[in-house]
Structure formats: structure tokens, C-alpha cells
Amino acid sequence: MKKETSSEEVTAANEAPASTTRRRFLGSGLAASAGAVVAGSSAATALATAAESAGDEVLEIPASNKILGRGVVTVPYGLPSKFEADVVRRNVEWLTPDRAASISFTPLQDLHGIITPGGLHFERYHAGAVDIDPATHKLAIHGLVEKPLLLTVEDLRRLPSHTAIHFLECPANGAMEWRGVQMDSVQFTHGMISCSEWTGVKLSTIMEMVGVKPESTWFYAEGADGSALQRSIPLPGAKDQFGKPLPEFDQNEIHKDVMIAYAQNGEALRPENGYPIRLIVPGCEANMSIKYLRRIKFTTKPLVTYQETRHYTDTTDDGRIRQFTLVNEANSVVTFPCPDKHLTTPGYYEIRGLAWTGRGKVAHVDVSTDGGKNWKEAKLVQPVMNKCLTKFTFDWDWDGKEHIIMSRVTDETGYVQPTLKQLREARGLNSLYHKNSIQAWRVLATGEVENVQLPTV
């Protein structure tokens, strides 16, 4: 019997990381009591299981101790454990008419650090993902420059490299929650954000190479996919189409961190994220970080593209439309507990979450467990970096009663994340984009967690 099990294991292992033996083992009550309580199972069941296992049972040797495992390169490009099959990007079918002009969400509830694995980075397409051969791809840099240049991917890889960890956030992150509670899942309320280590060439390096003329006050970038997406990015002196200057920060700070990336988390970009090269405009709405980048042109005015007039502009309740709302203001969310990750038994829990700001670094995160009446400062997990996700933790002894948990970030400019009430008062209910208000989760006595809003405080 033992022999059979082990050969079955090895055979299965050679095909894929599958093992029926392990599944049987983990299916036992013993494993469940060890904390493998999946989201969705009620806390009552969990409590019962925990009580059962408190006997005198002598633990058996795990089956995995008694087999030979898989050899090297059985899986040449490593994949997550099959027990993590639930950790995937998800989309919301009713949100968009077509998957090629749609969005998927990062499963924040299952991520433990600030880096989003490449395969879980949220996707946003305007004409689907394309496969572009880096050997033939070209990037043109032209317009108000001394020396227009055509660069290949190989050229870019020769240049002084720049590596930095930055988040990318779709300005529609949270959009579905402006009018009320819709999504009982942190993946859907906040999953339009991901964070990666990007490697590439700084825009400033390229600007020096082509000799950008001083009269340039904008540049625009364009992609090589079917949407040929294009966005205008301000430089010092940038004015809008009416001649009004852009905010100081937008004119002077945004461009400094801009880069052309060819790598993400140490490997080539993923096709979903713009392979072979993309623009990264740190801190700004991710739509500006043009994927499949093929052209940059320096100009004296913005294009005012489709994405800068019909979308990614914010309807305010004075009946007007706010444009060039480029920076993602400070935001935070508790990722544990959350509607996707319930509590089991009363006692100690580490509350965890993520905070970020497009205007630099996170300075403080405060956590409330009483619906925002009282707050205590959370610990920031180092490193805390510029325009990057910051993880925070907060020690909590759950008394088994109902609580409303919230997090609130303050960034280094002193900006404090607003309440939903403040945001609605300032902008109304039709704004859609840039919803960065404090998120509330209600922990029920059963340990279940639900999405709630506190519209009056």
C-alpha cells in the first residue's frame, strides 16, 4: 500500500503539481483544525472543529513524509500550489460589455506583501492583450527634440537601468461603491491596484539623449495595441487646453519618476502588462502608464484624448467635469480581516492592510475597531517607499463581539484619507473615479465580515 501511494505520487507529479494523496490528507478533520478554514465556511463550524481536536489524539506521520517528491524542472516555470487555486484575478461580468475592453481585479485578500506576483497584476484593456515580438518592436521619441530617435528593446536594455517599486492603480478603483455597498469582497472594492518592482530606463535619461527642447511643456505616449491608447503627461510649464496651468505637483513632480519599463518583478513584463515595454507614470492613474509603448512625442500642449475627456474625468455635483485628475490621492484598506477572509475563534488577530499615496510616501496609518470613533496608530512594515504600497499591521484581541474595522492613511504631505461622507459632500455621487474614502468592514459575532458604509460620520 505504501509503495503504491508513493509511485502514484511520483507519476502524478510528473504531469503536474497534483497529488491525490495530499488531497486526502488535507481533507481530514485534523488538517482543518490546524487553521485551514476557507472563506465561506461558517465560523460556527470552525469553532466546533477546533473543539473536537482538543482531545488526546496522537498525531499520525503525514503521508508527505513517506513519499518521494517531484524532481527538478518537473514544472520548468514554477506555479503556485494547487491548494492556492482560488488565488486568481477575477472580473465582474456585468461591468463591461466586452472582455477586450474590461478590467480584472487583483486578489488582495490572498497577498501577504507589497509585491503583486506578475500573474495576479490587475488587467485593464481597451482592445485586449497582444503579443509583440521584442525583436521587431520599436519606440520612437520625437517632437520638440534636437535628435529624434528610434530605440529597440535591445537599445533600451543597454542604457543605464533604473529599478523602483511602484503601485499602479486604476482611477476606477472603488468606483462601484460611490452610491452604496455593492461588493462583499476586497478583491472587488480595492483590487484595481497592484504593485511591482519595475526595471527600465528613466525618462530623464531618454530626454537627455534626444535633447528635449525647453519649450516642451507636455509629452504624450502611445501604445502599439489595437486601442493605440494615448495619454498626455505634463512637464514643467504645462497648461491645459484653456491656458490654465496644471497644479504645481503635476507640472514639477510627476515626470521625475517616469520610466520606460521592460521588466516587472525581475522578469520581462507580462503580456497583460505591456510586454515588451510600457511607460510607468508612478503615483498617477494607471491609464497613463501606456502599455506596449511605441511612441513618445514632446509637445507644447496636451492632446486631450478620448481617455482625457470621456473617461477618467470626474463629474462633480456642480454639473461640471473635472479633468486631468492625474494623481491617485492617499488611500488604504484592511485586507485582513475582510469579507473574503473571516475570523474563527475569539482571541488574537493581526489586522493587516495596505496604504499608498501618489504624492510620495505614507506617513501614518491609523486603525479603528469601533467604527471610527477612536483610532490607534498601526505599525508600518518597512520599507516605506515613494509611490509604493506600504503594508501595515495592528495587534488586536477580538472579544467575539461585533466590530467595525477601518484604516486611515496620512501621507507625507499631511493629507488625511477622507471619509465617504466628506468625499460625497465635496464631489457628489456621480464622480466615479478616484474614490479613496475610508473603507469599513463589519466583523459579526459569527466571525463573518461584511462590507458596510457609514454615510453620516
Added chain:
Amino acid sequence: MSNSPLSKSIKTLLTGLIPAVALASAVSCAGTSGEQDKKSESEDTPKITGVGTPIKESQLAKWDISVFFDGDNLPPGKGTLTEGEEIYQAQCAMCHGEFGESVRGYPKMLGGSMEEYIETAKHNENNVAIRGINNHWGHAPTLWDYIHRAMPFFAPQSLTVDQAYSVTGYVLYLAEVTDGSVEEIDADFIKSVKMPAADLYYTDTRPDVHNKRCMKDCYSGEPEIVAKQIKGNVSVGDVDK
């Protein structure tokens, strides 16, 4: 250097005979495109020369199709409303609707009136679904640019310049921005069209919300708590996108 210095030195390392430093140098020799340590900027940092190919603007004629809000870079050419209708009904109506009313959730060409849009915004009635070309676009040349570069969705950049003039003219008419009295559509016509929403746009005024970092007794009494009405991960019905 031989072809497999990396695998060879890993083998040696695995048997515990060579220090990690040697492995590191073997890795860079193997050309795995490892990042070079950033040298601090100094006088003798070499200038970047010999990278990239100089190119003339004229070589980018087919690439540089971007049209500015004011119509700069609109190419020469012309179309007609009649041809625009033919193209639209054959290549666009299946998604955007025969009258621009939208089919299966694709974007509308004709949204609610400008008045309806402004009133709903002011009274916080959901106006996401009534957005369209007639109430949420600042400049007609942007519309030409977008149709020319991205539509029809299934075959982007398949329209000729003349066809793009024709169908943009027709879409403006469908969206009730123009009255259809001008048959010939060219750059001058597109530039002359004033979009109804043109004056509604204003550039970012954020931060517009100023919260305070209150730590204790931040409010009194019991707050109203709104939870989801429908269980499950996603509710249905009237939804903001």
C-alpha cells in the same frame, strides 16, 4: 568563456567547494542580463552615445496620427454624411445601435441631453448611463482621432482618412451635436463643431477634501450603518461603472 560556465559553477557550489562570490561573477559572465551596480555619477561617467537610430519626422508619418483637441494634425481629406451613414450602419450599429442608442451595453453615441446631464449631476441622480458624445466630450477633433485610431472595435485602423471623416460626421449627427445640414465633412468642419460639454471641463482642483487626523472620540452617538442589500459578491441592477 565556455558556453556553460553557470551550470558548471552551480555544480561546484552545490558540492560546497567554491564561495558565493565566485558564483556571482559566474552569473554575470553567463550574460543573464543581471543589473550592473549603479555607478555614482561622476565626471568620468561616459556620455551615452551610439544607442538608438536617428530618425526623421517624415519617417513617422504613418505613426504620428494623433490629433490635438484643437484639430492640429487633422490630415487632409474629406468624406460625406451619406457615406458615413453607410459605414456606420454596416460596421458600427451592431454595437452602438442603429440610432446610437447602444446595443448589449456598448457605449452610447447619443446620451441624455446636456440639460439632463447637468441636472442629474446637480441632484446626484445616477447619470453614468446617460453619458454620451453629446454630453461628455470636450472637442470634436478628439472624436475623429478616436474613431480613426480605435474603431471599429474588431478592426482598428481599418478606416481610411476619408472614411473616418465620413463616419465621424455621421456620429456627430447621430449624437445630435450637428443638425445634418452639412454633407461634406473635412478638417475645417470638424474644427468648427463646438461640443455641448466643451465649457464644462476644468482642470484638477484637488485636494478638495480636508480630513483631520482625529484619534479620540471623533464623533458621538450611533452612526448609520449601510450594508449590502443582496447577499453574494455582486449585486445586480442599476450599477455604476
